Ligand SMILES: Nc1ncnc2c1ncn2[C@@H]1O[C@H](COP(=O)(O)OP(=O)(O)OP(=O)(O)O)[C@@H](O)[C@H]1O
């Protein structure tokens with residue numbers, strides 16, 4: 001490869017969309033007039049196309065952080081920049097998947113996924129093609145006409161992922177997306193998500209309580225502390241994707257991460 005071509009390719013790579021830059025982010029809520037600091041001085045840079053997992057005790061502000069990134073909360077101090085633009089409201093360029101699928105019960109899989117394209121001025125045939133493509137991406141072919149109550153929990157979550165991806169978001173946020181699923185379905189969906197991410201390489205940030213899941217999927221795992229929520233530590237998972245769940249490196253990192261999380265619980269207990 002010539003030096004010039006290499007430089008051009010590197011240049012192109014730098015311009016990939018979906019780079020997130022969080023600087024000095026703090027957030028407080030008010031409960032009965034009293035301030036409740038929830039996030040304190042969060043600094044986090046996520047590269048375009050990176051997969052970052054976030055773990056931390058319940059109540060440390062993980063969901064609040066995702067809500068801020070997706071633009072559901074406009075009041076905060078510091079900066080949240082996506083490709084240099086400050087985030088202040090929701091946008092189709094940021095998608096989110098929650099623990100519960102939030103599909104409309106009176107609409108079919110196909111209609112639920114298509115609804116995400118409502119505000120796009122695309123020809124109907126193109127919308128139909130995109131819906132079919134995304135239903136296939138999450139392996140739901142044959143269930144296009146099914147209603148949410150006719151799906152298993154894992155299938156409904158697949159539909160929610162298809163709905164979030166159909167707008168080709170620069171960044172996809174996942175808040176415990178597999179938290180309500182049984183262990184086997186969960187492993188299956190982790191593998192599927194990894195496949196989708198490898199294929200699409202959009203930036204993804206996933207909150208989870210499952211240490212193994214965080215390490216299996218993440219290029220990095222961010223560990224948060226509570227009251228107020230802040231970043232304590234990060235673990236780099238230097239393994240190529242797709243990964244082997246049984247990899248000794250992952251096992252070792254799992255032990256390290258677990259002892260850190262359990263250690264922080266013990267510290268918190270001592271402080272009380
Ligand atoms: N809309 C709100 N108004 C007031 N306080 C809130 C609001 N949303 C969250 N909080 C508070 O912010 C803190 C962080 O909540 P958050 O839901 O972000 O935690 P979390 O890390 O996602 O927890 P979990 O792991 O249990 O989901 C909690 O103390 C919660 O009470």
Ligand SMILES: [Mg+2]
Pocket residue numbers: 062063064175
């Ligand atoms: Mg939460």
